[in-house]
Amino acid sequence: MIQVLALIVIVIVIVFWKLYKYHTNKINLPPGSFGWPFLGETLAFLRANWDGVPERFVRERIDKYGSPLVFKTSLLGDRMAVLCGPAGNKFLFGNENKLVAVWWPKPVKKLFGRCLITIRGDEAKWMRKMLLSYLSPDVFVSRYVAAMDAVTRRHIEVHWRGKEEVNVFQTIKLYAFELACRLFMSLEDPNHIAKLGSLFNIFLKGLNEIPIEVPGTRFYSAKKAAAAIRTKLATIIKARRAELQEGKASPSQDLLSHLLTSSDENGTYLTEMEIANSILLLLFAGHDTSASSITLLMKTLGEHPDVYDKVLKEQLEISNAKKEGELLKWEDMQKMRYSWNVVLEVMRLNPPVYGAYREALVDIEYAGYTIPKGWKIHYSAASIHKDEAHFEDVTCFDPSRFEGAGPTPFTYVPFGGGPRMCLGKEFARMEVLAFLHNIITNFKWKLLIPGEKIEYDPLATPVKGVLIRLHPNVV
Numbered sequence: 001m002i003q004v005l006a007l008i009v010i011v012i013v014i015v016f017w018k019l020y021k022y023h024t025n026k027i028n029l030p031p032g033s034f035g036w037p038f039l040g041e042t043l044a045f046l047r048a049n050w051d052g053v054p055e056r057f058v059r060e061r062i063d064k065y066g067s068p069l070v071f072k073t074s075l076l077g078d079r080m081a082v083l084c085g086p087a088g089n090k091f092l093f094g095n096e097n098k099l100v101a102v103w104w105p106k107p108v109k110k111l112f113g114r115c116l117i118t119i120r121g122d123e124a125k126w127m128r129k130m131l132l133s134y135l136s137p138d139v140f141v142s143r144y145v146a147a148m149d150a151v152t153r154r155h156i157e158v159h160w161r162g163k164e165e166v167n168v169f170q171t172i173k174l175y176a177f178e179l180a181c182r183l184f185m186s187l188e189d190p191n192h193i194a195k196l197g198s199l200f201n202i203f204l205k206g207l208n209e210i211p212i213e214v215p216g217t218r219f220y221s222a223k224k225a226a227a228a229i230r231t232k233l234a235t236i237i238k239a240r241r242a243e244l245q246e247g248k249a250s251p252s253q254d255l256l257s258h259l260l261t262s263s264d265e266n267g268t269y270l271t272e273m274e275i276a277n278s279i280l281l282l283l284f285a286g287h288d289t290s291a292s293s294i295t296l297l298m299k300t301l302g303e304h305p306d307v308y309d310k311v312l313k314e315q316l317e318i319s320n321a322k323k324e325g326e327l328l329k330w331e332d333m334q335k336m337r338y339s340w341n342v343v344l345e346v347m348r349l350n351p352p353v354y355g356a357y358r359e360a361l362v363d364i365e366y367a368g369y370t371i372p373k374g375w376k377i378h379y380s381a382a383s384i385h386k387d388e389a390h391f392e393d394v395t396c397f398d399p400s401r402f403e404g405a406g407p408t409p410f411t412y413v414p415f416g417g418g419p420r421m422c423l424g425k426e427f428a429r430m431e432v433l434a435f436l437h438n439i440i441t442n443f444k445w446k447l448l449i450p451g452e453k454i455e456y457d458p459l460a461t462p463v464k465g466v467l468i469r470l471h472p473n474v475v
């Protein structure tokens with residue numbers, strides 16, 4: 001009986017495989033290779049990321065196949081088209097929900113459950129609108145900037161002041177997590193935040209793993225950690241709901257209150273599970289990315305004393321114009337033009353997120369080739385940011401590239417673009433600048449491992465986390 005069943009399964013697989021081959025042989029697929037069975041070209045892709053040069057994977061294939069616009073490959077078990085150059089980015093960002101839709105690898109979907117990145121179409125539009133009404137620039141004007149500055153000052157007093165040596169990435173991860181917990185949920189208790197943080201680190205480790213739910217695997221532990229985080233979030237959500245009903249909390253207090261009190265046009269509210277998943281998503285999307293960009297910024301300032309001096313000058317002009325102890329305001333952040341250009345240039349050379357993915361909703365005709373329905377599509381920020389065709393003297397650190405009109409549209413995409421552009425771009429800008437303001441007006445630092453290598457696993461991080469020696473800034 002078992003043999004018969006096995007035979008039937010084999011026959012079905014062969015028939016489908018032949019039909020698929022017949023279909024794909026008839027269509028003009030982009031040039032490229034699917035690499036090894038199952039593994040595809042994943043190893044070459046990961047190796048380039050671990051070597052800190054994700055652009056190498058794209059560049060080698062563009063050169064090999066002579067097609068500067070698109071090539072095919074197979075990554076992490078999925079057939080994929082990689083779209084290159086500004087035309088590819090414009091195409092993807094302009095066709096969301098028409099020809100393509102946002103796509104994340106399987107472990108991400110399994111661990112996050114129903115939330116913004118795992119839903120599409122009108123539902124996703126509504127969820128984005130709802131989250132954006134909290135994360136948009138006009139909200140920062142009234143609420144966030146001073147609160148962010150206050151959290152940053154406290155963090156610097158506890159974790160930097162009086163220390164001789166600091167591991168930047170480890171300490172900044174703590175900062176970004178604390179900041180998100182305080183601003184999203186008004187969590188104040190450091191022990192509570194630390195417990196949530198350690199569960200979160202286990203959760204993060206499962207996002208890049210094969211989703212096998214067997215005890216002992218990273219994915220299994222991540223799933224358990226996700227369940228424990230959800231239980232903690234459920235308790236926090238219930239307590240806040242009660243506080244709102246009793247008038248002890250305000251609807252505009254933080255993201256959590258906002259999500260509990262906002263409904264769609266039909267009067268439908270988010271379920272507690274949807275709220276927990278959304279907060280989980282924002283804690284994830286917002287904390288390692290910002291930690292990566294701040295760490296790379298500190299490394300770059302350590303390597304370029306001339307840039308450090310110019311940033312310090314700009315930041316001192318802002319702090320000198322304020323009264324003793326007065327917190328940063330939105331208007332102050334707008335004055336940090338040179339500082340922000342420095343951050344942008346740091347993210348050009350090492351975008352914290354190397355790129356993102358979409359799925360083809362239909363057979364797509366692109367650059368004379370067909371990308372079949374269901375294929376995944378990748379755009380690479382890392383590769384376009386280092387393309388000589390769009391950035392002169394491409395490896396040179398030069399923040400002046402961002403003066404005036406800045407880079408040509410669709411060539412600079414650290415936050416993605418189109419309807420699925422990073423939702424936390426403004427939050428990240430305020431967070432990085434608030435930190436930069438406080439650290440540079442207080443300290444100078446020396447890199448203890450000069451020329452430290454950066455790897456992508458999956459976010460850009462210096463391998464040893466950037467170890468520095470701190471010196472109080474006498475200004």
Ligand code: HEM
Pocket residue numbers: 102116117128135281282285286287289290293351352353355356357414415416417419420421422423424425427428
């Ligand atoms: C320097 C810091 C950051 C970088 C470089 C970054 C980059 C990105 C990128 C590349 C994407 C994918 C865009 C795409 O699919 O094309 C993304 C999506 C997203 N980011 Fe960020 N991000 C940062 C900080 C943040 C922060 C602080 C938050 C939250 C407070 C956040 C929330 C999100 C969300 C929710 C999405 C999914 C948007 C959607 O699918 O509609 N990000 N981010």
